[in-house]
Amino acid sequence: MRSVHRAFDVLKVLELAQQPLRLTDIAQRTALHVATTQRLVGVLTDHGYASRHANGYTAGPAALSTAHAFATTSPLRLVARPVLEEVATATGLTASLYVRVQDTRVLIDRVEGGQRPHYSLPIGERLPLYPGAAGKVFLAGDPDNDLGKIADELQPITFADGTVLDASAIHSDLQRIRDNGFATSVDERRFDTTAVAALIRDTADRPLGSIGLTGATHSLGDVGAGALPADVRRAAQAIGSRVPAGA
Amino acid sequence: MRSVHRAFDVLKVLELAQQPLRLTDIAQRTALHVATTQRLVGVLTDHGYASRHANGYTAGPAALSTAHAFATTSPLRLVARPVLEEVATATGLTASLYVRVQDTRVLIDRVEGGQRPHYSLPIGERLPLYPGAAGKVFLAGDPDNDLGKIADELQPITFADGTVLDASAIHSDLQRIRDNGFATSVDERRFDTTAVAALIRDTADRPLGSIGLTGATHSLGDVGAGALPADVRRAAQAIGSRVPAGA
DNA sequence: ATCCTAATTATCACTGTATGAAATATCCAT
DNA sequence: ATGGATATTTCATACAGTGATAATTAGGAT
Numbered sequence: 083m084r085s086v087h088r089a090f091d092v093l094k095v096l097e098l099a100q101q102p103l104r105l106t107d108i109a110q111r112t113a114l115h116v117a118t119t120q121r122l123v124g125v126l127t128d129h130g131y132a133s134r135h136a137n138g139y140t141a142g143p144a145a146l147s148t149a150h151a152f153a154t155t156s157p158l159r160l161v162a163r164p165v166l167e168e169v170a171t172a173t174g175l176t177a178s179l180y181v182r183v184q185d186t187r188v189l190i191d192r193v194e195g196g197q198r199p200h201y202s203l204p205i206g207e208r209l210p211l212y213p214g215a216a217g218k219v220f221l222a223g224d225p226d227n228d229l230g231k232i233a234d235e236l237q238p239i240t241f242a243d244g245t246v247l248d249a250s251a252i253h254s255d256l257q258r259i260r261d262n263g264f265a266t267s268v269d270e271r272r273f274d275t276t277a278v279a280a281l282i283r284d285t286a287d288r289p290l291g292s293i294g295l296t297g298a299t300h301s302l303g304d305v306g307a308g309a310l311p312a313d314v315r316r317a318a319q320a321i322g323s324r325v326p327a328g329a
Numbered sequence: 330m331r332s333v334h335r336a337f338d339v340l341k342v343l344e345l346a347q348q349p350l351r352l353t354d355i356a357q358r359t360a361l362h363v364a365t366t367q368r369l370v371g372v373l374t375d376h377g378y379a380s381r382h383a384n385g386y387t388a389g390p391a392a393l394s395t396a397h398a399f400a401t402t403s404p405l406r407l408v409a410r411p412v413l414e415e416v417a418t419a420t421g422l423t424a425s426l427y428v429r430v431q432d433t434r435v436l437i438d439r440v441e442g443g444q445r446p447h448y449s450l451p452i453g454e455r456l457p458l459y460p461g462a463a464g465k466v467f468l469a470g471d472p473d474n475d476l477g478k479i480a481d482e483l484q485p486i487t488f489a490d491g492t493v494l495d496a497s498a499i500h501s502d503l504q505r506i507r508d509n510g511f512a513t514s515v516d517e518r519r520f521d522t523t524a525v526a527a528l529i530r531d532t533a534d535r536p537l538g539s540i541g542l543t544g545a546t547h548s549l550g551d552v553g554a555g556a557l558p559a560d561v562r563r564a565a566q567a568i569g570s571r572v573p574a575g576a
Numbered sequence: 577a578t579c580c581t582a583a584t585t586a587t588c589a590c591t592g593t594a595t596g597a598a599a600t601a602t603c604c605a606t
Numbered sequence: 607a608t609g610g611a612t613a614t615t616t617c618a619t620a621c622a623g624t625g626a627t628a629a630t631t632a633g634g635a636t
Contacts, residue, residue: 083332083368083369083371083372083622083623084594084595084621084622084623085330085332085333085593085594085595085622085623086332086333086336086369086372086623087372087375087376089333089336090372090376090378093376093395094376096395096398097394097395097398098398099402100398100401100402101402102402102404104612104613105612105613105614106611106612106613115595115596115597116596116612116613116614117595117596117597117614117615118594118595118596120613120614121330121594121595122330122333124330125330125333125334125337128334128431129334129337129340129341129430129431130430130431130435131337131395133399133403135404135573135575136404136573136574136575137573137575140398140399140402140403140404141395141396141398141399141402141403142399142430143399143403143428143430143435143437144430144435145392145395145396145398145399146396146399146400146435146436146437146452146453147344147430147435147453147454147455148340148343148344148378148388148392148395148396148453149388149392149393149395149396149397149453150396150451150452150453150454150455151343151344151345151347151387151388151392151453152380152387152388152389152390152392152393153393153453154347155346155347155348155349155387155388156380156387156388156390157349157382157383157387181390183376183377183389183390183391183394184375184376184377188377188390188391188393188394189393190390190393204397205393205397206393206394206395206396206397206398206400207394207397208394208397326382326383326384327383328382328383328384330593330594331592331593331594331623331624332593332594332622332623332624333594351583351584352583352584353582353583353584362624362625362626363583363584363585363625364585364586364624364625364626365623365624365625367584367585368623368624577636578635578636579634579635579636580633580634580635580636581632581633581634581635582631582632582633582634583630583631583632583633584629584630584631584632585628585629585630585631586627586628586629586630587626587627587628587629588625588626588627588628589624589625589626590623590624590625591621591622591623591624592621592622592623592624593620593621593622593623593624594620594621594622594623595617595618595619595620595621595622596617596618596619597616597617597618598615598616598617599614599615599616599617600613600614600615600616601612601613601614601615602611602612602613602614603610603611603612603613604609604610604611604612605608605609605610605611606607606608606609606610
């Protein structure tokens with residue numbers, strides 16, 4: 083399955099680039115031979131997952147179809163929707179649903195609690211696992227150790243406010259999250275953004291995703307002390323219990 | 330690249346199924362050996378393009394990321410946006426942007442002209458090339474003959490109103506579209522839905538996509554006679570001229 | 577609980593396909 | 607025009623993907 087893996091490596095490179103990439107660029111970033119890259123990009127293009135333009139390749143329209151299919155069939159997403167809406171209106175915060183993909187998380191759905199709805203929803207956004215409450219819960223709650231090593235290999239993290247965390251600080255943070263059953267984040271990824279998040283587990287206790295509640299730091303007090311932790315945990319529990327279990 | 334092709338065949342099957350599919354189902358629909366299917370689905374799952382649930386596999390969350398990347402980088406989409414908005418408000422109709430993917434079209438963007446915005450935008454929807462104005466223009470305007478044979482192989486089409494078209498009727502329809510430079514559709518795919526569409530070509534005359542204006546049949550007269558054809562053609566021209574050409 | 581069937585995972589020898597070096601062609605800038 | 611970079615084609619070799627078979631697991635019925 084080497085070639086298939088490589089095809090998706092190419093696709094990932096196209097996804098991460100915010101601009102069209104020339105064939106040589108792709109070959110460089112994937113560390114593949116140019117000829118190989120060309121063949122792979124060709125197949126991607128045939129199927130619509132890559133597009134060719136004047137100045138290079140980008141991701142292609144077929145991804146939209148597949149995403150549409152995912153959005154309409156994913157049991158987790160379907161089950162979570164009403165819960166997100168409920169908790170968003172109850173708290174007035176923005177409720178976000180994430181799923182882990184490899185060593186990243188992807189925003190699957192979002193319900194704005196506040197007044198002004200955002201213009202372009204960043205659904206589909208890929209974010210790291212560490213900075214951010216809704217990512218940390220994945221690291222903290224991983225049953226196998228495949229994420230354990232990810233946590234070990236984490237470089238010292240710099241927060242949006244300039245704080246720097248070394249490995250031991252990260253580990254104690256994760257331990258606290260495990261103990262509490264929820265994570266918090268204050269200005270970690272973004273200035274003036276505070277979040278509380280919990281891991282969603284199915285009835286067999288396997289992690290399915292995470293839910294986060296986000297608001298402006300200046301309008302929220304010490305989130306750990308208020309009712310929000312209980313709210314997210316309840317929401318996460320509600321979602322998990324409604325998803326049919328099974329690997 | 331056989332295995333890579335097959336991987337995307339599997340992905341397409343997952344996309345087209347509106348429900349989770351068991352491994353055996355996928356193998357059946359792709360006409361692949363079960364073992365092969367399993368390996369391919371495994372890779373898809375690793376990269377997040379497939380998800381495993383209690384009762385089978387669906388498309389996966391990574392497609393959302395890729396779709397997000399496409400939506401934010403596709404030159405066509407970026408260039409078309411303002412034109413769609415303009416023509417939608419000018420005509421009061423819904424303006425849709427399609428791209429061809431193999432023998433289908435995919436809805437890339439849409440601006441509602443009317444009052445009530447739809448709840449879930451069907452962006453990413455995959456539709457056939459024949460029934461529907463915005464699909465027919467691809468068949469009519471194909472420079473090479475790869476779509477010519479698709480048109481030849483079209484089965485007799487049944488419209489939403491029950492009309493049936495045989496091969497020769499289809500061909501004369503396509504010829505008329507070529508002559509006019511636009512296509513119309515009255516209750517073809519949906520009852521009480523009329524559309525006018527035009528092909529978008531880049532400055533080198535290569536087809537890039539299509540734009541369609543849609544409204545209720547009962548509120549539109551004979552669309553071929555009014556100003557709409559000129560409107561779509563102008564919009565298509567505007568978009569095409571602003572996209573940097575180059576294969 | 578127990579059996580039976582169906583579905584999923586693992587094993588492995590063979591074959592055909594993906595690979596990458598090199599050569600050729602194409603594009604762009606000067 | 608000329609040169610340099612990028613893209614495409616060709617081809618012999620190695621090895622990765624294939625699918626028949628077997629082992630295992632899960633699901634349903636009794």
